Amino acid sequence: MSAPAILALTAGEPAGIGPELCLQLAEEGREAGIVVIASKALLAARAQLLGREVTLHDWQPGQTPVTAPGHLSVFEVGGCASSDAGVLDPANSAYVLDTLRTAAEGCLRGDFDGMVTAPVHKGVINDAGMAFSGHTEFLQELCGVERVVMMLATEALRVALVTTHLPLKEVAAAITPERLGQVTRILNADLKAFFGIEHPRILVAGLNPHAGEGGHLGREEIEIIEPTLEQLRSEGIHLTGPLPADTLFTPHWLDNADAVLAMYHDQGLPVLKYQGFGRAVNITLGLPIVRTSVDHGTALDLAGSGRADAGSLQTAIRVGAHMARCRKAANQETRS
Template identity: 55%
Template sequence: MNAVALPRLAVTAGEPAGVGPELLIRLAATPLAANFIAVADRGLLERAAARCGTAIELIDDDGAPLAARAAGTLRVRHIPLAAEEQPGRPDPRNAAHVLTTLAEAADGCMSGRYDAVVTAPLQKSSMNDGLGIRFSGHTEFFAERSRSDVVMMLASPELRVALATTHLPLAAVPAAITADGLTRTLRIVHAELRDKFGFAAPRIAVLGLNPHAGESGHLGREEIDTIVPVLEALRAEGLHLLGPLPADTAFVPAQRAGYDAVLAMYHDQALPVLKSEAFDRTVNLTLGLPFIRTSVDHGTALDLAGSGRADPSSLIAAARMALELSARRATRG
């Protein structure tokens, strides 16, 4: 009987001058049962390993299945840097390199070469400066690359939070909350909670936009005019939706027992709750993609880059979740 091949997880290093390369090395040093393929510059990884004081064996990836992986080994899909990294000092000349690693990971997942992609943090300002185009982030890039409608979710073992809007100025959020957008988002979250997470009948708590969920229109009409009609229409389709709930009470234990995930109206409405509780165990997921993508829930930590002291817990949690989701997908066939 042939041994079952380990899941092939493409792992991108993110911003070369950030902590991502060091986190990737720390991940490879764990005994996690995964065939990690670093989509990165080989020299970058060698230097990161030296900074971490970690012995690592880098092996060129040949695409062959792997039944077991020794801790401290890492397969590499070499994507060369344009300029050698200086920890803590992003170089816009490497923006194209970062973009190429993301494209390789996404295209590899869509072709079946990889089972999932796990991403380390990147520096959006450096990407914008180096590419000369607006680069919003991983989520938007993967959505465009795969021509998918997507939703950002952050998840810990205790709480899952999806976002109706992502990286927008607060002043732009109300206009971005539309009936079509909310309908699309809730359908994606419902489908992914069922298909990826295994909830037969997902329960989704939907937050209001305004304080006290608008307080019957006295603090804003977005709930009355947009959110409530969408929830009523989707409930008629069979979705189990709670709300709109006031954000200031939605996360108390009595409320949380009644739902499987939360839909927040904007980035900072719910994420502080999640990150304050489980910063080192929270994973960023992109729902709606034709492949599994998980990521850390933090930034490039330029002040720690090069020190070898960055905490790899979030990247390890992202890899664990990618493995869990891959296993569930394999079980479904």
């Protein structure tokens, strides 16, 4: 039996619910080895606020993380300026980015089998004068890859995006044959490598209502999407579409698919979050490392209340561990 995966867990925005979600993990035993990337002082302060008794253990690469109830392994990152629950502080922004950088670089070195991220607050990071559009783009730059793909998943549905955090008026221009081709190839390859799906079946949404209605409601399907999908099919990728997004998310189509490829953020994610909010996971594909995250934000109004739900974090850990195992198995098969 192979050793459990070791996952780095970044605690996210100090003022949000991330630190207490990490502490909740200590209440029960864990199948995966979890190392929280955070300030121990921050975690200790939040534990005291919530009345939780958690023993924090210093962790260094090569050690086995503790998994016993009431205990948590921590890789110390300093520089957290304040730890007040619910109160944003731009002075914490460099610390937050340092936790992400520490986890990702540890994955690249092989110290961790993957990383899981608690939510950050993009606005306060940018208020501190640090350009930050999200975990996905930050990790893309840090890992030096040309293209990454955001995919959210529940137990029953996976939705990947061609475009992510763009104003709606910029979406159509961003859907080029090159981008669509890159995203689809990454999605197909990573469904194989990280999820063990030998022949992925992907549904592709059209951009326009009714998938363009034969050109009467837009010509992107005719001029860009359909020709690109034909090229990708010739490479052996199993694609169905472009399909109207308002009927794609029905059992008739989903029962025979492994993933949906939506053209933009609010085309695919509202459906997925309605179907499984609080139990979904955000996955970054196209990286040389495993990265999963929660499907929710910092929830400043809940921070310090003890009412935060760790369901999405537990799902992110479970999926991250599964992806790490599939990747290891695929690498061993390649070497043999």
